[in-house]
Amino acid sequence: MAGKIKNYFAGGNTARGFHNLYDSNLQGLDRLFILKGGPGTGKSSLMKKIGREWVEKGFNIEFLHCSSDNNSIDGVLIPALKVGIVDGTAPHVIEPKAPGAVEEYINLGEAWDAKTLSTHKKTIQKLTAEISAAFQKAYDTFKEALDIHDDWEKIYINSMNFQKADQLTNKLAGSFFGKMKLNKQADVRHRFLGAATPKGAVDFVPNLTEDIPKRYFVKGRPGSGKSTMLKKLAQLAEERGIDTEVYHCGFDPHSLDMLIFRELGIAIFDSTAPHEYFPSSDGDEIIDMYELLIEPGTDEIFAEIISKISVSYRNKMNEATSHLARAKQLHDELEEIYIAAMDFSKVEQIQQKIAEQINQLASVGA
16 A cells, blocks of 8 residues: 655745754654755755655655746655655755764765766856845745734734633633643644745645644734734644644745644644635634634724735735746756756666665565
8 A cells, every 4th residue: 555645845945045954853753865066967856756655655755845847856754764854955065963873874966977068057047146136035935925914914803802812821821731741852843834935825724734633724814813822722732742843934934834743643723815715524614813812893994904904915916926936937947058968867777866865775674
């Protein structure tokens, strides 16, 4: 029987620049292969191929998706073997903690023709600079969108009943954890619920929660306390020794969008746009923060200003996405140069060497 694939983002193009949560997801690995090499050198294809081979063998794997390219991955983990392969090139440079003992650098640059690349030196430098500039424009525009979003939040924060918010959090904590206190340190993993990509907002909520019997869909407006409630629940779970998957907002990494307590069979997530979902299973439940915590009539009183803010915010998000799309277009041009200079038979040999090492590790652990 084939294993299952868990999909998520560990890096994101955010209003605070590129944000990296890789370390949290690589903790506890006994072996980590860090791939080096330029764009178009086959890193993503290599990782996908090895990942799928282990899925077919019945192992569960995790794909760490690339927020800058919808068709690429930045890593693959095989948790049962405590093995991972990651793209260690910028912007997610990974520093080894035990070089040789745990981490091993794999240089895909061995498979390219340096002479061919040297003839394109100026074009490579120009494209690289233009890609960096496009990303910076995206980050700056996302920051402008976040400032607009902050104004949106203030409307609801000023109309919120904080005492009721605390009561709701305490009620959920009691329902989730009761008096539970596990005699172990919690395994806490930080990831992104979704990501701002060249094709807009993307998330993997259905994939991540498909095996969870009890799902809470948190509805509400900006500033209605969703993230604050999740932060309090996450802290409490960690104090109680409960393993927690903490999913940050792909737009603002300081904000939380989802918690999964797999030991307890519980997921609770912000189910508003751009990751809006509705109950589809018996164990699904809606928590409406606007209905429970916000002064009735707030939407109507501030309808005109909310409408203006909403339009401004959407326009800025679309503008930022266009800069990501431009970066992707330039990156594709850069990839073409490298692809033309690659000997992919050598990449195949490198892949086979990694596969053999993983097989050896699996047989030792069997």
